[in-house]
Amino acid sequence: MLDTLKNRIEQGYRTSKYPKQTISLPERYRGLPTINQYADADIVAKCVKACPQNAIITDSNADPNLFKANESSRKMVDMGRCVFCGTCERVSNGKFITFTQDFGYSVAEKAHLLTSGTVPDLAKHSKQHFKKLFGRSLQLRQVSAGGCNACEADLNVLATPFFDLARFGINFVASPRHADGLVVTGPISRNMRTALLQTYEALPAPKVVIAVGSCAITGGPFRESPEVSDGLDSILPVDLYIPGCPSHPLTNLHALLSFFKDRI
Numbered sequence: 083m084l085d086t087l088k089n090r091i092e093q094g095y096r097t098s099k100y101p102k103q104t105i106s107l108p109e110r111y112r113g114l115p116t117i118n119q120y121a122d123a124d125i126v127a128k129c130v131k132a133c134p135q136n137a138i139i140t141d142s143n144a145d146p147n148l149f150k151a152n153e154s155s156r157k158m159v160d161m162g163r164c165v166f167c168g169t170c171e172r173v174s175n176g177k178f179i180t181f182t183q184d185f186g187y188s189v190a191e192k193a194h195l196l197t198s199g200t201v202p203d204l205a206k207h208s209k210q211h212f213k214k215l216f217g218r219s220l221q222l223r224q225v226s227a228g229g230c231n232a233c234e235a236d237l238n239v240l241a242t243p244f245f246d247l248a249r250f251g252i253n254f255v256a257s258p259r260h261a262d263g264l265v266v267t268g269p270i271s272r273n274m275r276t277a278l279l280q281t282y283e284a285l286p287a288p289k290v291v292i293a294v295g296s297c298a299i300t301g302g303p304f305r306e307s308p309e310v311s312d313g314l315d316s317i318l319p320v321d322l323y324i325p326g327c328p329s330h331p332l333t334n335l336h337a338l339l340s341f342f343k344d345r346i
């Protein structure tokens with residue numbers, strides 16, 4: 083007993099001070115991408131060709147209606163598809179796409195996943211009745227619908243003493259009947275579809291649906307396979323999109339706090 087107490091005193095308080103204090107991430111961390119709209123056309127073309135996810139959108143491959151509303155943003159990254167592999171940054175030598183340390187890039191609307199370097203303030207796009215209902219207590223049920231386990235692992239990390247998600251009143255629970263929201267990872271493989279829908283049905287209303295990771299948002303690396311869905315929003319109404327492959331625990335935490343808490 084004395085040894086345990088001594089050990090606790092020696093270890094001190096290990097929980098992160100985020101969000102009261104910022105956390106510095108390793109240099110190699112890839113957060114919100116920024117895009118040089120004036121990059122050389124050859125470099126842009128090389129990056130578009132090299133991107134394994136077809137996530138770089140330019141005049142040449144965009145939906146013809148896409149740029150009408152925002153003529154100045156003619157090169158974008160689709161964060162729903164992007165797996166943050168960094169190939170575009172390497173190929174362009176940082177002259178076209180670079181990744182910042184900004185981990186707060188989750189969005190409430192799918193259209194906002196297309197970025198040219200900024201995303202709307204998630205707190206302002208949150209639904210007010212969700213904040214009222216779940217701001218003090220939010221219970222989530224996670225479903226891995228064919229994920230590779232990296233997104234799942236980075237969600238599990240939130241329960242460790244460093245992140246200590248429970249201090250915000252947010253917990254992952256075993257039963258969907260005890261949950262307010264569904265957190266989905268993975269590309270929703272054909273054999274997980276029924277289980278996912280049954281879990282969704284078991285949640286009492288009102289319920290929140292959160293898509294975590296490129297797979298859940300668009301199919302990720304498995305996109306266009308007949309064995310997976312085109313994205314969670316083709317099956318269920320999605321309230322919150324958290325991009326990444328996997329999404330960093332801080333991205334997950336920032337999204338949950340911004341979307342459900344009055345202030346962080």
Ligand code: SF4
Binds near residue numbers: 133135166168
């Ligand atoms: S980081 Fe994203 S946009 Fe860049 S090459 Fe990889 S998948 Fe494509």
Ligand code: SF4
Binds near residue numbers: 233
């Ligand atoms: S988005 Fe990436 S890390 Fe997450 S389940 Fe899919 S392949 Fe794995």
